[in-house]
Amino acid sequence: xxxxxxxxxxxxxxxxxxxxKVCVLGCGTCVTVCLSGGxxxxxxxxxxxxxxxxxxxxxxxxxxxxxxRQCEYEYIDEYAGRLExxxxxxxxxxxxxxxxxxxxxxxxxxxxxxxxxxMGYPVEQGVWKENCLGCGDCVLDLTxxxxxxxxxxxxxxxxxxxxxxxxxxxxSKDVDCAWHLIYERLLKMNMLERMExxxxxxxxxxxxxxxxxxxxxxxxxxxxx
Amino acid sequence: MTASNLxxxxxxxxxxxxxxxxxxxxxxxxxxxxxxxxMRNHVDAYNITDNQTAIVRTSSIGVAATLIQMGLxxxxxxxxxxxxxxxxxxxxxxxxxxxxxNFLCLQGDHAKFGNEPGSKNVNDVDSMQWLQxxxxxxxxxxxxxxxxxxxxxxxxxxxxxxxxxxxxxEYRPYRLAKKIAAGxxxxxxxxxxxxxxxxxxxxxxxxxxxxxxxxxxxGVTPIKSIGAARYMQNNVSGxxxxxxxxxxxxxxxxxxxxxxxxxxxxxxxxxxxxGVAGVHIxxxxxxxxxxxxxxxAGLYPxxxxx
Numbered sequence: 001x002x003x004x005x006x007x008x009x010x011x012x013x014x015x016x017x018x019x020x021k022v023c024v025l026g027c028g029t030c031v032t033v034c035l036s037g038g039x040x041x042x043x044x045x046x047x048x049x050x051x052x053x054x055x056x057x058x059x060x061x062x063x064x065x066x067x068x069r070q071c072e073y074e075y076i077d078e079y080a081g082r083l084e085x086x087x088x089x090x091x092x093x094x095x096x097x098x099x100x101x102x103x104x105x106x107x108x109x110x111x112x113x114x115x116x117x118x119m120g121y122p123v124e125q126g127v128w129k130e131n132c133l134g135c136g137d138c139v140l141d142l143t144x145x146x147x148x149x150x151x152x153x154x155x156x157x158x159x160x161x162x163x164x165x166x167x168x169x170x171x172s173k174d175v176d177c178a179w180h181l182i183y184e185r186l187l188k189m190n191m192l193e194r195m196e197x198x199x200x201x202x203x204x205x206x207x208x209x210x211x212x213x214x215x216x217x218x219x220x221x222x223x224x225x
Numbered sequence: 226m227t228a229s230n231l232x233x234x235x236x237x238x239x240x241x242x243x244x245x246x247x248x249x250x251x252x253x254x255x256x257x258x259x260x261x262x263x264m265r266n267h268v269d270a271y272n273i274t275d276n277q278t279a280i281v282r283t284s285s286i287g288v289a290a291t292l293i294q295m296g297l298x299x300x301x302x303x304x305x306x307x308x309x310x311x312x313x314x315x316x317x318x319x320x321x322x323x324x325x326x327n328f329l330c331l332q333g334d335h336a337k338f339g340n341e342p343g344s345k346n347v348n349d350v351d352s353m354q355w356l357q358x359x360x361x362x363x364x365x366x367x368x369x370x371x372x373x374x375x376x377x378x379x380x381x382x383x384x385x386x387x388x389x390x391x392x393x394x395e396y397r398p399y400r401l402a403k404k405i406a407a408g409x410x411x412x413x414x415x416x417x418x419x420x421x422x423x424x425x426x427x428x429x430x431x432x433x434x435x436x437x438x439x440x441x442x443x444g445v446t447p448i449k450s451i452g453a454a455r456y457m458q459n460n461v462s463g464x465x466x467x468x469x470x471x472x473x474x475x476x477x478x479x480x481x482x483x484x485x486x487x488x489x490x491x492x493x494x495x496x497x498x499x500g501v502a503g504v505h506i507x508x509x510x511x512x513x514x515x516x517x518x519x520x521x522a523g524l525y526p527x528x529x530x531x
Contacts, residue, residue, distance in 0.1 A: 153335055154306075154346065158353035158403065160396075161332045162388030162415060163462035170462030171335045183393050195399070198357055198407045201310065201350045201369055 001030040001121060002094040003128045004114040006041060009048055012090060015111045016049070019088035020059065024049065024113060026066035027093035034128055037092030037114045039066040045092065045113060070097030076104045083108060136206030136213065142194055143182045149202070151178035157199035229326035230298045230530065231270040232382040234503070235411060235440040239528045240496060241503030243300065243413075243442065244268035244515055246292075248283035254291060260512035261297055267519040269527060270327055272413070272505065275302040278461075279339025286320045293324045300384065301325050304333025309349035310358070310369050317359060321378055329384040329413065330356040334462060353407050356385050360408025385409035387441075389426035390419060390465040398429040401439070411440040413505045416457070418446075419465040420494055427498055436500025443495045446507045447488035447514055450480055485514055485521075492522040 016022055024046040032038030046064035053060055065082060069075045070093035083089060083105065090113040091098045102110040118130035133150045139157070140147060149155045153171045159179030163170025167180045186192045204210065227233075234241045244264050246257050261271060271292060275285040289299035301320050303313060317328065332352035336344045350358065350369070358369045363378045385404045389397055404412060417423045423443070430436055448454045451474050458466035470487065477483035488506070495501045504524075508515050519525045 154332055154348045154351065156332070156348070156351040156353075158351050160391065160393070160400075161352065161463075162386065162391045163334065164391050164393075165463060166392060171337050177392075180393055183396050195396070196403065198353055198403060201354045201358070204349065 001033055001119070002096070002116060003034045003118050003120050003130075004031055004036050004094050004116045006036050006045065006092065006114050007112070009045070009052065012045070012111075012113050013049060013052055016088060016090070019109070020061065021086045022049070022060065022062045022088050022090060023083060023086040024062065024064045024090045025070070025083075025092060026064070027070045027091070027097050028066055028068040029071075031092060031094060031114060032066075034122070037094075042066055042092050045090070067093075071100045073100065073104050076101060080105060134207070135202070135204070136210075137203060139199075142199070144185050144189060144191070144194075146178055146182045146185060148178050148182065151176070151181075157202060228380055229270065229382045231300065231327050232380075232410070233530050234269045234528070237528075237530065239530075240524060241440070241442060242268050242519055242524050242527065243270045243272060243503065243505045244512075245272040245274065245505065245507045245509065246288065246512070247274045247277055247509045248285065248288050250280065250282050252283060254283060254288060257288065258291065258295065261292060261295060263513065264515045264519075265297060266527065267516045267525060268506070269503075270298040270300050272300045272302055272329060272507075274509075275304045275331070275333070276307060276339070277509075278334050279306065279336045279341070279344075281340060286316055286325070289320060289325050290323055298327065299325055300327035300329050302329045302331060303355070304331045305348055305350050305352055305355050306333030306336065307347055309347055313350070313355060314358065314362065314368055317362070321381060325381075326379070327382045327384065328359060329386065330359060330409075331386050338462070352385065353403060356383065356404060356409055357407040359383050364408075382410055383408050384411045384413060386415070387412045388415040388463045389417075389423050390415050391463045394422075394426070397426060398433055398435065401430060401435055402433060405435060405439045409439055411442060411502075413442045414444045415463055416444045416446040416507060417491060417495070418457075418470055419467050420491060422465065424498060427500055431500050436502075440502040441500055442503040442505045443492075443501050444505050444507060445488050445491050445495070445518075446509075447511060447518060448474065448484040449511050450484070451475060485518060488518050489521045492518070492524070496522075 024042045026039045026042030027037055042064045046062045050062045067075055067079045088109040090111050091101055092113045094116040098110055098112045119132040120128050120130045123129050131150055135149050152159050153169050160177050164177040164180050167177055169175040169177045186194055273285040273288045276282055285301050289301050292299040330352055336346050361367050363381055366374045366377050387401050454466055454471050457464050474480055474483055492504050506515055
């Protein structure tokens, strides 16, 4: 899932200067599951902002709502009528949702209420970890399910570097050394030979570094010839 | 085109001594030049660090140009942290063009440790891939992307770093084997304070026959104070500073002299270990003690090479 963290209230309040009718809009998918931008967080954010405006003696109204998925036009179209009354919408969706909304509703002001962080999953209750960078050329076969591009702080394909100690990355004791994990996994599966060959430089052109990516499937396009 | 002094020293079987120079956080390298001059008769080549611990400093290649003008031999350190493959290859060609012959390929400390923690860590290629790329440029005359160099490179000497003090310990000798396969002709180790662990690593290295395929240069750092020892123990990644060593320093009247004594003893012990081909003395911010250490370790005068 896509994991994010709600922006600090003060930063959102600063964005809202000059607006009077505001909707804090949650998103019902990833950010709901990672407890950062769903219905509950949207309501809490709207209440906190209202209180702030009240304290500051600001004239205006902040309401709340939740859309099932802000990253798909059909859901946006279905919900659009309920957003007409607002002059600004604080989206608690990820950056994808914010942009889909801004594109589909070009007359509306859509503001980001969330900092989108990474693709990952909860490794335990309340802890989410980054697992995939979307590099476009998966190597998880080589490492039996531990991504060195994402989970090694230096994205090494031939790790571990000299900064790995006691299974931890040099960057922080809170970060596991991905290559230490890979070594132990391969050792356990009796497949350590996978670390023998020098892995060649990665083709980063398949990632974002190759410019903005578009995926097309002609067979499912409605308007294709 | 002749081989570098460091290469000749190692290939002729002499125990090599290299020094290290850390460029300043300014363009004024007067002091660095003094240090280089003062140890010129005691070291065979000088590593020039590349924005060490991710702190912005005068470039390694820039300092190398000055050293060459002084008639001294640099080993240019190149980390993959700050440059993509276009820039790495280009900088290597630039350095070779004015006479650099020794290169040390490293990954580089994470930018988080330095004075630009908000910077982007490049890591386009990793240290292993960069090592292999340099070898391929020299031996096959090709760039990473497959295009041919317009003219062959002269015989450059390719080095890497290895850390016997990092984990997983059992994998470290195999990682050295991988670096040799990638192109390393010489390797320098992380500073050796835990010599017992180093000996255990070397035993495995010999068992694999790796000491016959690569020149292994042990890293030695004289400890200036208990504070410096503690700092390395707690803040420098991939380093092991045993508590006994700190206890020994605490018990000494003259801490600095004891630091030098320990470095000399370490070198003497390293010379006894089969497969250790030289020492690399990293006396950063304490360069003036290098001649004394080299002399007391019995490595002075340096052999004259043809």
